[in-house]
Amino acid sequence: MGNRSSEDAVARLMAEMTLAEKIGQLNLLAAGEGLTTGAATDTPLAKRLDAGEVGAIFGTKSLASAQALQERALAGSRLKIPLFFAEDVIHGHRTVFPLPLALAASWDMALIEATAGFAAAEAAAEGLHQVYAPMIDVTRDARWGRMAESPGEDPHLAGAIAAAMTRGLQGTDPAAPGRVAACLKHFVAYGAPLSGRDYDNASLAWEDLLEIYLPPFADGVAAGAASVMAAFNAVNKLPMHAHGPLIEGWLRGRTGFDGLVVSDYTGIRELSAHGLGAPATVVLRALAAGIDMDMVGEDYLTHLPALAETGLKAPEAGLTLSAERVRALIDRACARVLGFKAGLGLLDDPWRGLTGSPAAPDRAEGRKLARKAAARSAVLLKNDGLLPLSPDTRLALIGPLADDRANMLGTWSVSGRAEDVTPLLEAVGALAAPPPSHAAGCNLVEDDWLIERLNVHGTTVTRDPRSEANMLAEAVAAAKAADVVLVALGEAKEHAGESSSRLCPDLPAPQRRLLDALATTGTPLVVAVFAGRALALGGIEQQCGALLYAWHGGIAGPEGVADLVFGRAEPSGRLPVTLPAAPGQTPLSHAEDPTGRPWTGRFAKFRTGWLDLADDSQPYPFGFGLSYTEVDYGPPRLSATEARPGERISLSVTLTNTGARPAIETVQLYLSDPEARITRPARRLVAFCQVELAPGEEREVTFEIGAEMAQYPLAPSLEAAEWVRDPGRILLHVGPNSRDTLSETLTWLA
Template sequence: MTADPEGLLAAMTVEEKIGQLNLLPAGEGMATGAGDATPLAERLDAGLVGAVFGVKSRESARAMQERALAGSRHGAPLYFAEDVIHGHRTVFPLPIALACSWDMALIEETAAHAAREAAEDGVHQVYAPMVDVSRDPRWGRVAESPGEDPTLAALYAAACVRGLQGADVAAEGRVAACLKHFIAYGAPQSGRDYDNASLGWAELFEVHAPPFRAGVEAGAASAMVAFNAVNRTPMHAHAPLVEGWLRGRLGFEGLVVSDYTGVRELQAHGLGDRAATVARALHAGVDMDMVGEDYLAALPALARDGIDCAESGVRFTAAEIVALIDRACLRVLRFKQRLGLLADPFRSLRGEGPPRAPSATGRALARRAAGASAVLLKNDGVLPLRSGPLTAALVGPLADDRANLIGTWSVAGDAAQVRTLREGLEGREGLTLICAPGANLVEEPWLVDRLNCHGPTVRPDPRPEAEMIAEAVAAARLADIVIAAVGEAKEHAGEASSRLSPDLPAPQRRLIAALAKTGRPLVVAVCAGRPLALAEVAEAADALVMAWHGGVEAGPGLADILTGAAEPSARLAAALPAHPGQTPLSHAAEPTGRPNPGRFRKFLTGWLDLPDGPGQTDGLYPFGFGLAYTTFRHGAPQADRREGLGEEDRLAVRIDVTNAGDRPGVETVQLYLSDPVARSTRPARALKAFRRLSLAPGETGRATFEIDVEMLRYPLADGPEDERRVWDPGAFTLWLGPNSRDAQALEIAWRA
């Protein structure tokens, strides 16, 4: 076998080249699409597989590699892939939770640990990071998303790529990142998973493109196209965005793979029969066909005869099809070369497999990440839990749960390895627990069945609800304080788990209301996979923590926050709505022509059944919000100059922040920008940068930001081919503060 991709391509037949485009499951994972069972062994023996995903051990991967090498005339190796969404064996908090840390070093560290574990299992490519910006809590896959903001998502994407790939993706303990899902998958109509996105091109490039741009600039080796259609063209056939923008504009030179049966699903999108859709997908730049084997079935005839289908408008000569096959196959071979597999097909496949349990090092990192991801939303002086003798009623369906706290898409994780909140609190000096579940996660039998689709994680208590609530209330009355752990089941969020009403399920709301009536201080920890509408819960609680699904160390990490062993520092990566119907929402919403009602209060942009004022557009708790156990005093923002001139100028803006409390803490100073007069309507406030300041009691720190023209630019586009970044001279408003709502204004101007 030659280690030269071009030489290897030249030696292959058309059928062998097509085989390299075939991406198949190992048969050890789960099916999420429309694919039929595939005779993998037969394909390996015939040299008709380019890669395999879902292998669960180094030993099985090595056996498949040996078989593939024997079945290929040229010894073309496989590469192995896996879903590593938020950790591998050591499962970290969900991506939406990790994004709430606003700590890129921590995010990079978790990605690097996941890469080492995946590589130890023989994995070469991971289907991560998922960098779809989402502003709709109804969409279940917001659990895998870095949240609502393109700037934060871009930093998250780059940190994940650096952590997964390092300086050399072929080095020991490194894996290839796969940016997904390209593009606007997080903007489906009505929040329904797999649904299509219809949006302005400028919005696509301003909101949804930045994390992909950042991932490409960080060196991401591969990308995956999305299931959805964008402006009526399915992404698996969207040549202007895949070949045109991703490759042409961004200069992406890596591998593009389909999603699970994504090529086959082009037929359901209405783009024609198998031959027509395969031709369009290959032309669009989708190099590998996952699961469906449509490339394998249709390309030989297309390479021989071409296609001329008036009905679907697909016309390619046989020579054009062969050229597209060569293009895709060369990209696959170059990807394998970058992974080091052409030189050493058994890279990462030697030796015995590692232990399945997370290591002590991994657990320590997971615990730190769980604490750093938990957002303190409200605290009326009841947290941290006081030291000394204290009796706490620990209630709620997630207080002693393993199966759900691990979170969705934890495919190599083991829920038995999860440490619960009860375990995290037990043994804390002076703390006595009285435990009662209090409520079931959900009450509908059909929903229980749906949530258990990947194995039993929801096991309803058969007792009447009144009896369960009475038991929890009795425990509360015996205690000094109540801690309620409530939220969603693991599969209540994630793929194909859209919700019409993103709020706390009814049985748990009734439990919280009953506990509040006891008069005992009430701490509510919400463990969920999406932003939830928590107005009723916030009103009832004395303290409220958005803890998300925290992974294998969810319980101890949250317990560290509740007890004060760790300081809360997280900030929301997505706003929490005031009401389930207040979706989608974002701090960056554009102003309308009716911001002021004048004499007629009725004629104002807003919700009739939601009070006017803060929260109308940005939710109950806005983007960037989060409390600490200390207080921070922000000085007035200052600038070295108030006016910039031309393309090369720079301004320095600063703000001093003082820790005015008696505990150490981390303040995240956020910089937003408004462009009040421009050639198009601009967001009310757009995040541009942030600084995290670690301050001791009484200490003052300074956050400094550099302002340049690039920060003022925004995209305009009439289509995917003509994206251009512009800026408009004039006045701008900078907003500096602890979140997107509570910020101080600083006026500047920039002249051409």
């Protein structure tokens, strides 16, 4: 973000600032209730602003609130240094798009960039300068609730999404009208917690860190991301808020990142609970590691003034810093904060983005984009010719999410409003004649304690006072009177998200009983699953004629489902995560390492081998998804079967749409390295592309293969890591998903 003029502006300010003013710039606080322009409030936030002790604010809910806070901050700053304003804009702002995990299922980078661009324009119109997105934590454990916000299980797909979202949020300049600064999070391996427990630590091989969890951050930095947020977890015993080798070493040293690093909510204070020392000690550990701003905890504000005078000797923590060194670290962090503000244009114009111009984008256009995104994100897992339905089908719409608004928004939709959602009952009714009959059939969940927990951010789950027997009887009667039943099942919005780990990520028991009852009616079932994670669906496919994984699709999620059900849109979503057949199979991914005794014979698929899982109940593989047509893959062809490093080889495959409907096909290329210095994943995604095929159309798709695709890290430690490539054969697999591929062998010569 820096340039010569902004560097000069930062240098001039730094030369004039007092130590207290520099420390104040490192303080990142929550807006709370905000302030009113001209009000003489005596709140803690107002006092901080009056004393020039705040560098930025997050969580403002209106342009007027941001304006009032900026006015107060400028009045309290001797040098008139402005605030910047931030917010969680995870999958849209007021216009809520599908969950990040759902958008990942589109595999459509142009679409993802467009949704981020619209979100940026809405956020900027409310005076926001930075958003805490994209979240690019690769995750392979469905028990972890924040899978909902993730890009899924694959680093290559996650890296493409990191770049697309950064481009959408920032454009070519985050200071431009209608743009905001991206903040890559959570750095790093937050998506790899032990047992899927949120906030838990990650213990993993350095090779896995370098090849799975770090690459999406490198891709986001390469796309120009202006800021990064540290993760709550520890990586290999060192908490990320004190992980200098990864923040100052890898992030800044290896990728060249020169932007702002912020803590997560009280993340610096929590280092003491991690066992890293007393409050003053952990403050210096965080500052030395490269955490530039302290979110909410105010630990920098509390401890740095004294530490800058005395330094610190903490032999129990292996930390000794002179006062001079402490002041140098304060200067480093303050210069980064000011540089970030300069890059946003705020040092030139403190009111940049706070004047109400440009106005918010047209929400009607946003809704069209949200509806398209919902349809493109849903994944068709099964279809026995049942879909698409004719609009004159006698349809029964049954399930606890059939007439739901609030849960469709999904987790972390902080500025979304339930009244903006068109529920599935209305969306289907708008396209069907006659309109569908309706029955809830069951409660979403049955335990009172769980209902209370799911309503932690407002009531989204209520209990029907009728008995389960009565609700089931009503649903069965409606099903028997219909030609087809559309069953709306899944999770509440707060089933997924932060601090929402689940021991058994599957459909709640009342919904399973409802599905069992409906299956006995003999009426064909179309099941739509609205969820925030990879739920275990084993057995469901045997009870229905069509199965659609719809995720939490945002304000237009149900409308996107209706478009697919009636054939107004073509199914094109592909899974960004492996769906386990049973909860106990997680963690699970397409890129598992082979073992010395792989499963063979009837247990070959995904090496299941579970005694309590039928061998015909298999996971849905990464990259899987069906269309309303058939696309045939011809045999892959290599331009050469041998090559030397530096040469480029092409792999081509001919696709043919053999059906009567158009297709959007996501062609996926995987690589295996069967003879390496260390065990390599069974297959890795290395490239993909989407092509549109008209009925009967034939098209050739070509991928370019380079030796760098076969590189991998050897890492006895982070500092000693090196990337190597071996001569010899590699296997290239091309197909519509990670399982159903055709292969060719390419040999790299020494």
